[in-house]
Every structure is written in structure tokens, then in C-alpha cells.
Amino acid sequence: MMNRTFVLLERISALLRSEQRREAGSAGLEPVHLQALGYLARANRFSDTPQSVGEYLGLSKGNMSQRLLWLERSGYLQRTKDEWDGRVVHLGLTGRGLKAVAEFSPPALWVEAGGEDENLAAELEKVLHRLLGRGGYRGFGQCRTCRHHQKRAGGGHCGLLKVDLEPDQIDKLCREHEMEEEAERIRTPDR
Numbered sequence: 001m002m003n004r005t006f007v008l009l010e011r012i013s014a015l016l017r018s019e020q021r022r023e024a025g026s027a028g029l030e031p032v033h034l035q036a037l038g039y040l041a042r043a044n045r046f047s048d049t050p051q052s053v054g055e056y057l058g059l060s061k062g063n064m065s066q067r068l069l070w071l072e073r074s075g076y077l078q079r080t081k082d083e084w085d086g087r088v089v090h091l092g093l094t095g096r097g098l099k100a101v102a103e104f105s106p107p108a109l110w111v112e113a114g115g116e117d118e119n120l121a122a123e124l125e126k127v128l129h130r131l132l133g134r135g136g137y138r139g140f141g142q143c144r145t146c147r148h149h150q151k152r153a154g155g156g157h158c159g160l161l162k163v164d165l166e167p168d169q170i171d172k173l174c175r176e177h178e179m180e181e182e183a184e185r186i187r188t189p190d191r
């Protein structure tokens with residue numbers, strides 16, 4: 001069968017979206033709302049802006065703004081201004097937002113059917129990195145696999161942004177993340 005992996009991933013993705021719609025629909029939540037909440041629950045403090053959510057989900061600015069506004073008005077999200085730069089807005093989950101992620105992302109069917117598989121996840125992660133690299137997309141990875149991450153006692157340090165990192169930030173997603181091989185690819189683009 002041609003493109004078997006693609007067809008399977010496409011089918012699984014459609015099935016999970018449909019299930020999320022069924023489970024969370026009564027709360028007015030669509031799959032894209034849950035994707036945005038799930039991303040923000042995992043994003044670090046440099047990546048929890050409206051622009052970063054849009055980039056991660058591949059949505060236009062207008063579309064993303066509408067979705068985020070709805071989530072905020074419905075009590076799933078709250079905005080706070082950046083401590084140092086008042087033009088920057090951070091998005092954080094409220095208790096209601098955290099509850100929605102815990103309940104619907106992934107949907108119960110995924111857990112019941114034993115969808116989680118460490119070996120499969122590792123293989124899919126490799127595919128994802130190849131796609132991101134080829135397509136020139138941002139990686140949105142964790143500090144622990146970033147070339148700019150420096151281990152420090154009681155946390156870490158970001159060599160790119162020149163800031164210390166609290167221990168709870170190290171496992172979160174970052175829009176500035178760069179794998180070593182990505183840095184090499186940027187240095188030699190015609191490889």
C-alpha cells in the first residue's frame with residue numbers, strides 16, 4: 001500500500017479529532033481549542049504568546065486571535081503583561097483550562113485503546129524532526145535537547161537568550177529551540 005504511514009496517521013488524527021469533538025463538544029470546545037490549551041500547558045515563558053500558539057498550530061493570525069479570544073472569554077485562558085516589556089502578552093491556563101486538558105487531551109478513547117507507545121513515539125519523533133528540518137519550520141523542542149542549554153546547579157541557563165532557567169522550565173516547549181543538527185543545516189544550507 002502506497003504511503004501507508006501517512007494514511008494511518010491521517011486516519012488516526014481524524015478519529016481523535018472526531019472523538020474530542022464528541023467528548024468536549026458539550027463544553028463548546030473544538031479540537032483546535034484543545035490543541036491551543038495543550039500547547040500552552042507545555043510552553044515555556046518565551047513561547048506562551050499568541051504568535052507562538054499560531055506558529056505551533058500553523059494557523060493564521062486572525063484565525064488564532066478569534067480562538068484565543070473565545071478561550072479567554074470562556075474562562076479557559078488568562079492574559080498577563082510581560083514584567084519587562086508591556087507590549088508582550090503571556091497566555092496562561094486557568095484552573096478550568098487545566099481541567100479541560102486533563103479531561104479531553106488526549107480523549108478517553110486513546111487511553112482506553114492503549115494508544116500510548118514509547119517505541120512508536122520515538123520513531124514518530126524522528127519523522128517529525130525530519131519534516132520540520134526539511135520544511136524550515138520552528139522545532140518547538142525542550143531545553144534538554146537544545147544546543148543552547150547549559151546545565152547549572154538548581155536549574156539551567158539559556159546561552160541564546162542569556163537567562164537562567166528555573167527547573168520547571170527545562171521540560172517545556174520553546175519556540176527558539178535548536179537541535180545541534182538544525183544549527184549545522186542552517187550553517188550549510190545546500191547540504
Ligand code: SF4
Nearest residue numbers: 143146149158174176
Ligand atoms: S536553551 Fe534552547 S530551548 Fe531552552 S530557552 Fe534557550 S533557546 Fe529555548
